[in-house]
Amino acid sequence: MAENREVTIYDIAKHLNISAATVSRGLNNNPAVSKNTRKRIAEAALKLGYQSNTFASSLRSKSTHTLGVLVPRLNSHFMSSVLAGMEKAANKHGYNLIIAQSLEEAQNEKLNADTMFNKRVDGLLISLSYDTRTLDHLEPFFKRNIPVVFFDRVHPHASSISVVINNYDAAYKVTSHLIEQGCRRIMHLGGNVLRNVYKDRFDGYRQALKDHDLPFQEKWHWVSALSEEDGTAAASHILDMPASKRPDAVFSANDTSAVYCMMALKAAGFHIPDDIAFAGFNNDPISKVIEPNLTTVDYSGETMGDIAVNNLINHLKGVSNLFSTNSITLRANLIIRASSLKGSRQ
Amino acid sequence: MAENREVTIYDIAKHLNISAATVSRGLNNNPAVSKNTRKRIAEAALKLGYQSNTFASSLRSKSTHTLGVLVPRLNSHFMSSVLAGMEKAANKHGYNLIIAQSLEEAQNEKLNADTMFNKRVDGLLISLSYDTRTLDHLEPFFKRNIPVVFFDRVHPHASSISVVINNYDAAYKVTSHLIEQGCRRIMHLGGNVLRNVYKDRFDGYRQALKDHDLPFQEKWHWVSALSEEDGTAAASHILDMPASKRPDAVFSANDTSAVYCMMALKAAGFHIPDDIAFAGFNNDPISKVIEPNLTTVDYSGETMGDIAVNNLINHLKGVSNLFSTNSITLRANLIIRASSLKGSRQ
Numbered sequence: 001m002a003e004n005r006e007v008t009i010y011d012i013a014k015h016l017n018i019s020a021a022t023v024s025r026g027l028n029n030n031p032a033v034s035k036n037t038r039k040r041i042a043e044a045a046l047k048l049g050y051q052s053n054t055f056a057s058s059l060r061s062k063s064t065h066t067l068g069v070l071v072p073r074l075n076s077h078f079m080s081s082v083l084a085g086m087e088k089a090a091n092k093h094g095y096n097l098i099i100a101q102s103l104e105e106a107q108n109e110k111l112n113a114d115t116m117f118n119k120r121v122d123g124l125l126i127s128l129s130y131d132t133r134t135l136d137h138l139e140p141f142f143k144r145n146i147p148v149v150f151f152d153r154v155h156p157h158a159s160s161i162s163v164v165i166n167n168y169d170a171a172y173k174v175t176s177h178l179i180e181q182g183c184r185r186i187m188h189l190g191g192n193v194l195r196n197v198y199k200d201r202f203d204g205y206r207q208a209l210k211d212h213d214l215p216f217q218e219k220w221h222w223v224s225a226l227s228e229e230d231g232t233a234a235a236s237h238i239l240d241m242p243a244s245k246r247p248d249a250v251f252s253a254n255d256t257s258a259v260y261c262m263m264a265l266k267a268a269g270f271h272i273p274d275d276i277a278f279a280g281f282n283n284d285p286i287s288k289v290i291e292p293n294l295t296t297v298d299y300s301g302e303t304m305g306d307i308a309v310n311n312l313i314n315h316l317k318g319v320s321n322l323f324s325t326n327s328i329t330l331r332a333n334l335i336i337r338a339s340s341l342k343g344s345r346q
Numbered sequence: 347m348a349e350n351r352e353v354t355i356y357d358i359a360k361h362l363n364i365s366a367a368t369v370s371r372g373l374n375n376n377p378a379v380s381k382n383t384r385k386r387i388a389e390a391a392l393k394l395g396y397q398s399n400t401f402a403s404s405l406r407s408k409s410t411h412t413l414g415v416l417v418p419r420l421n422s423h424f425m426s427s428v429l430a431g432m433e434k435a436a437n438k439h440g441y442n443l444i445i446a447q448s449l450e451e452a453q454n455e456k457l458n459a460d461t462m463f464n465k466r467v468d469g470l471l472i473s474l475s476y477d478t479r480t481l482d483h484l485e486p487f488f489k490r491n492i493p494v495v496f497f498d499r500v501h502p503h504a505s506s507i508s509v510v511i512n513n514y515d516a517a518y519k520v521t522s523h524l525i526e527q528g529c530r531r532i533m534h535l536g537g538n539v540l541r542n543v544y545k546d547r548f549d550g551y552r553q554a555l556k557d558h559d560l561p562f563q564e565k566w567h568w569v570s571a572l573s574e575e576d577g578t579a580a581a582s583h584i585l586d587m588p589a590s591k592r593p594d595a596v597f598s599a600n601d602t603s604a605v606y607c608m609m610a611l612k613a614a615g616f617h618i619p620d621d622i623a624f625a626g627f628n629n630d631p632i633s634k635v636i637e638p639n640l641t642t643v644d645y646s647g648e649t650m651g652d653i654a655v656n657n658l659i660n661h662l663k664g665v666s667n668l669f670s671t672n673s674i675t676l677r678a679n680l681i682i683r684a685s686s687l688k689g690s691r692q
Binding site: 046049051066073074075076077079080081083084087088091096097098099100101103112115117118119120139140143144256259263284285286289290291301302 | 392395397412419420421422423425426427429430433434437442443444445446447449458461463464465466485486489490602605609630631632635636637647648
């Protein structure tokens with residue numbers, strides 16, 4: 001139908017009774033065209049439904065001003081904060097984000113990476129799925145020198161950059177804090193150690209035990225997907241132990257499973273922190289609502305997103321070279337709340 | 347540099363010592379090429395770093411297989427669920443999502459809409475910012491018959507579809523439930539009534555009062571951005587009232603402000619629900635963690651995202667005509683929890 005015909009600069013020229021060359025210069029904001037005429041051209045372009053040729057010019061310039069973002073899941077508090085930070089930074093520089101989620105499966109991650117590659121994104125930002133084991137699916141990017149930035153769940157690669165927090169150090173601090181509160185039997189609710197975030201948190205926990213001359217016991221490393229249900233299951237596991245064998249503290253690699261473990265133990269009559277202390281990770285909204293409030297590790301997803309995108313765009317603009325940096329580590333803060341402060345009954 | 351040169355079908359042909367025409371047919375999975383040769387072509391394409399020509403062919407077909415998504419804020423529990431549902435549906439049909447956030451400002455929404463238009467998205471999915479007052483910024487889409495789907499925060503438009511929940515009905519049910527529990531002085535924490543979601547919740551609340559012969563009082567309609575701080579401020583407002591003038595129930599248009607209002611009143615010694623009952627909206631994770639658990643309205647952001655995208659893609663594929671439908675209303679369920687059940691002290 002008629003409305004679907006592409007509006008060209010010739011239509012604008014005819015409409016205003018001026019030359020197409022003037023319209024072209026006007027649309028490019030060329031000062032050779034008077035301010036008034038430029039305004040009239042802009043108004044006519046809008047009125048007639050003219051679409052600027054950024055799309056076609058992308059083909060010529062080989063730049064789409066589009067960044068691909070691959071994440072495990074879109075619906076987590078942390079990931080939505082990262083995306084918010086990325087969008088703000090990209091928008092400021094005139095870049096757009098194309099997003100996709102792997103739903104924690106390597107196979108989906110590969111398909112999404114292929115799509116991003118064929119969509120010709122200028123760069124890729126990726127946080128790895130739960131079971132990704134190689135980076136083969138990113139080879140097309142590396143081969144074409146399309147920059148790849150890993151964030152949060154990263155994998156070392158010679159010509160890529162990683163944006164992370166110091167998970168090892170944060171976990172070491174959480175565990176040391178629990179030990180300082182008098183806890184000696186500390187259970188760790190962890191994730192898949194294939195992913196750096198969970199391996200580093202586990203390692204930090206173990207090193208803190210060692211440095212305080214406390215033995216590590218395999219049975220206190222409870223690995224799961226850290227869901228609400230996993231937190232409840234961990235509580236059942238604790239309740240099944242003989243009272244004398246139970247942990248006196250739980251350090252969970254995320255807040256969700258810490259909170260659901262706490263709720264189940266509270267319902268069973270445990271007093272927190274006196275009977276069992278708790279610490280989580282992420283500073284999710286629920287950590288400030290659970291009673292007693294949950295000790296946790298705070299780090300800004302928004303800052304991580306902002307830094308990942310700014311480094312990528314600076315590389316694309318030639319301001320700095322991404323490949324000369326190996327990794328960027330962001331600050332993470334231990335937030336001590338009532339769930340781990342023994343002897344301070346609220 | 348050499349690595350950046352575009353790999354063509356001629357490079358693949360040379361590499362395999364076959365004709366470019368065979369490579370082209372093989373890449374298009376044409377059965378005239380043997381399965382084995384197709385496999386060799388696909389492997390060579392991957393090895394050499396060939397990028398398929400979806401981008402260039404988009405220009406010819408005038409379809410980019412890209413949908414624009416404009417939201418107020420990316421970092422909310424509800425919106426991240428919507429995005430997760432949208433991505434799943436789009437991915438299944440071979441479409442990608444470009445996302446942008448208005449940060450609740452009409453001016454940003456306009457700039458983002460312009461960008462999406464010039465990126466030639468095949469369709470637009472939009473939830474309006476807090477202060478958007480016209481749809482002028484979407485005129486270019488309407489003029490070019492690029493389909494627009496409004497979701498959650500919508501605005502009536504002749505040639506667009508809206509995907510919503512029945513906010514009026516849900517609010518009517520929440521308020522009626524509070525009245526049935528014996529509450530007579532019900533305060534409403536609401537949002538900007540410029541947006542349908544907040545106007546409809548307010549209207550449902552008011553109608554339920556009227557149908558139960560309870561007077562509506564302006565002073566009990568407390569309008570804010572419904573943040574954590576706004577919830578705490580609402581509690582201070584209640585505490586400032588003489589005891590005899592205080593509400594005996596609060597119905598908040600979201601869970602965040604309900605929970606923060608509850609926490610401040612609990613800290614001041616109020617017993618919930620006996621002194622004051624509470625109900626929220628959204629079924630956010632915090633609603634299941636606050637004590638007592640919060641009565642709220644549950645509706646699936648993921649389903650809303652899925653339905654919005656499926657309707658848009660079916661229209662684009664010619665399977666159904668979006669413009670013949672006016673709106674799609676999704677189910678919302680009242681979830682009654684302890685915060686509003688009077689006389690049932692836990």
